[in-house]
Amino acid sequence: MDVVQQHDDLLAQRRNHSAWKLLVADNAPLVIGFLDRVFLTPNVRQLPGPELTEALEDHLHPLRGADTAAYPKAAEAYLADWADARNGWLRRFYPTGSDVAHYAPTSAVETAAAFVRSLGRREFLGTASRLLTVRDLLRQITAGAATDPEVRLGALERQRAEIDAQIEAIRSGADTGLDDTAIRERYAQAVTTARELLADLREVEENFRALDRDVRRRATTWDGPRGEFLKTVFGTTAEIGASDQGRSWRAFWEHMLSAAQQDELAELLAAVRSVPALTGAGEQVTQLLREELFVAAEATQRTVASLSAQLRRFLDERSWSEGRRIHEVIRGTLAAALAAHDGDVRGLGSDLAGLRAEFALPLERPLYTPRTETRLESTAAEDPGVDPGGDDALADLLDISHIDLDALRAAVGSTVAAHGGQATLGQVVRAHPLTEGLAELVGYLQVSDDGGLVFPDHRERIGWTDPDGRRRQADVPLVLFGDAPRSPVPSTPDRASTPQPRTAAQESR
Structure with a gap:
């Protein structure tokens, strides 16, 4: 590789790789x-x-106690920085059925932590076990890659010869087994390999998640026919299964689910715990292989299942047809977000129609008022000279108000007698105040038809108090009760002429 190209690649990794x-x-x-x-x-x-925020606060407390100026930001701020896409040390997500944000470390954290652990001084290095492991791997490669059956049979025969020699050495007492150093060396190699396997599973999970994101990205920005999209998706799925990552994961998962493999593993772990040279350390590999490895493998399998579920949702014909418009809006939004993911987002923004949200509360709406049907009847206008009801209409009004006309006639008679034979309507009302209001006043006008005189050009005010205590007044023509008027109108200094009187019945019409 060219020196300049190598330098540029390393510089790019330093700038972009999360572990670096x-x-x-x-x-x-x-x-x-x-x-x-x-x-x-x-x-x-x-x-x-x-929970992670609380754990970080507990972790920061002794550090700040030793140095008050150390790590001044809040725990939430640190987690937000670590989960930022520019760093990529934590993955922030919402699990299905939960509205609480969860965090998980990325494979970059595993890589950086493994590098830091390797910087420490190790007093014991299992060089012999590593060499034997390399030799066994090379044997498997050469025997498995050979296409000639004779080559593969020759490798198996050499293994059988070695096994026969070991059996003979054990029978003769020449082979007494591994010493304590060799046992601890191989055990340390097993623990290291198991830990590396856990770190690899986290990276495998991240690789599958990247493939999942790639499929979603293409589905989000897809605007072609549905058939071509499905063809692309199925092609991607086949590529995932046929890739080295997919084949290796499938073989690993088959070993994890194999009952025979698990029974043999359980027997080996039980035998390891009884080895005297590993007293107090035999549980470490057991926890790694029997517990932690299953947890990591299950998390990786859930990621693979998530990819399958995503494909099934796009295969749903009904969801595809009914949610087409929603998908278009979401795809447009996500396409803009993906376009700005790696670019400069300083100029990215949007205009808001208003800075205040308008709310319409249900109780602010008026209640329903049923409409009443009203019929409009139009009749021809009556001739002003024709009486449209006369005394009968006025009698109906008095009947509705329950006015006793006989009592009104007695009140008029007593007032006329008290005033020497003549009395005006105002004098009658002052002597006998109105108790029924305007209806009783109309009754007095009706009584005036029996012999009273009405002078339309002269007015007088009649007052009374209604049941609510309010003072009322009515401006009515001058009405004179009596047998025969002594003077047409009570004398006033400014009257120039005497008008012709009319009967009360004529005035009421």
Whole structure:
């Protein structure tokens, strides 16, 4: 490789690779130490946001006690920085059925933590066991890659000869087994390989998640026929299964689910725990292979199942047809977000129609008022000279108001007698106040038809108090009760002429 090209590639990795950015970060000791203690060492795949925040606060408390100026930001701010896409040390997501944000470390954290652990001085290095492991792997490669059956049979015959020699040495007492150093060396190699396998599973899970995102990206930006999209998706699925990653994962998962493999593993782990040279350390590999490995494998399998579920949703014909418009809007929004993911987002924004949300509360709406049907009847106008009812209409009004006309006639008679034979309507009302209001006043006008005189050009005011205590007044023509008027109208200084009187019945009409 060209020196310049190699230098540029390494420089690009330093700028873009999350593990490299973590190693050169100012707070790398905090990030690696905390995430290793909370996630990697106990093999915890994910944690809810509130629980992780509380754990980080507990982790920061002794650090701040030793140095008050150390790590001044809040725990939530640190988690937000670590989950930022520019760093990529934590993955922030919402599990299905939960509205609480969860966090999980990325494979970059595993890589950086493994590198930091390798920097420490190791007093014991299993060189012999590593060499034997390499030799066994090379034997498997050469025997498995050979297409000639004779080559493969020759490799098996050499293995059989070695096994026969070991059997003979054991029978003769020349082979007494592995010493304690060789046992501990091989056990350390097994533990290291198991830990590396856990880290590899986290990266495998991330690789499958990247494939899932790629399928979703293409589905989001897809605007062609549905058949071509399905063809593309099925082609991608076949590529995933046929890839080295897919084949290796399928073989690993078959071993995990094989009953015979699990029974043999259980027997081996039980025998390892009884080895005297591994007293107190035999449980470590058991926990790694029997517990933590299953948790990691299950999390990876869930990611693969998520990809399948995503494909099934797009295969739903009804969802495809009914939600076409919704998909178009979502695809447009996500396409813009994906376009701005790796670019400069400083100029990205939107205009808001208003800064205040308008709310219409249900109780602010008026209640329903049923409409009453009203019929409009139009009749021809009556001739003004024709009486449209006369005394009968006035009598009907008095009947409705329950006015006793006989009592009104007695009141008029007593007032006329008290005033020497003549009395006006105002004098009658003052002597006998109105108790029924306007209806009683109309009754007096009706009584005046019996012999009273009405002078339309002269007015007088009649007052009374209604049942609510309010004072009422009516401006009516002058009405004179009596047998025969002594003077047409009570004398006033400004009257120039005497008008011709009319009967009360004529005035009421």
